[in-house]
Amino acid sequence: MKKLYLLAVLAVGFVSCDYILKDRDDSNGEVRTDTVVAVGNDKDAQGCVTSAGYRWSDLKRECVRVYDVGYRLNSIDELEEDGSMYSAFVLFEDEGDRAELFLPDGSKSIMLKREGKDKPYVNNRWQLTPGKGYRLSKSGTVLYAGAPTVEKLVTGSDNPEN
Template identity: 40%
Template sequence: MIDMNRLVMVAVGLMLFSACGQPAEKSKQHAKHEPVTVGADKDEHGCIGSAGYTWSQLKKECIQIFNEGFRLNPVAIDKGREVVSAFLLMSDDQAKVELFLPNDDHHSVLLNKTGDLNYGNETYRYDAKKSILYIKGKVAYKGNVE
């Protein structure tokens, strides 16, 4: 009977010791997958990207470009793929436009007025009359002009 009690005590002791190590392992895994709090992703200007805000060089403030800008949709759209638009924001004096391209690390590009309703630089040209954005001389995006 004593040997049976010792055997049970040893078995219980081993189970307790082996169970002690697992919670620490789980807490390490849990710490790696902490959710990011919305609003904690401010950029260098203080704009909260998860809320749709981006810095505007023209306005010198954080804006939601999809609410304030003019939408330009790509001319070439692959079937079954989502449409990712570019946006334009015009300065109050119409001397410049700010171009927001999807997937661009520079966030936005300023284009100076080059002629009547035309804006551009060496890479981009925007024809405001036709609402067409040319990239390296080729039509890339077009807006809805009514």
């Protein structure tokens, strides 16, 4: 008998919660079904869907996923501390001397320009230096590095076994 009573109370609870949580038209109590939920409706000012990883690129003049098309630069501090990884990304102009820098905490990209081949890309305090991989410095301090450079900066050697 107690089980039957408990079952009846639970059934009434479920039915009442269902009734309370539905969106109803106030005039006649009917459930409204005209509500449309837009998925991926978090576009930025340029129309890029940020929840899907898209950011506006001034260099490419379109929405891009920088982690798909950009060159990854890993944070030197986080590599040394073995912490969580935040990467910067760089997009390069196909036939030119410009690069676009995307920082992990920045909402707007930074345009970099170089004076010639094998010269660093610069913008005020930022400098992207080519070599075996790229190194990104701010005011002379290396903050991010690309693949081959990372091993040397962390271990002090080009040999990954050291």
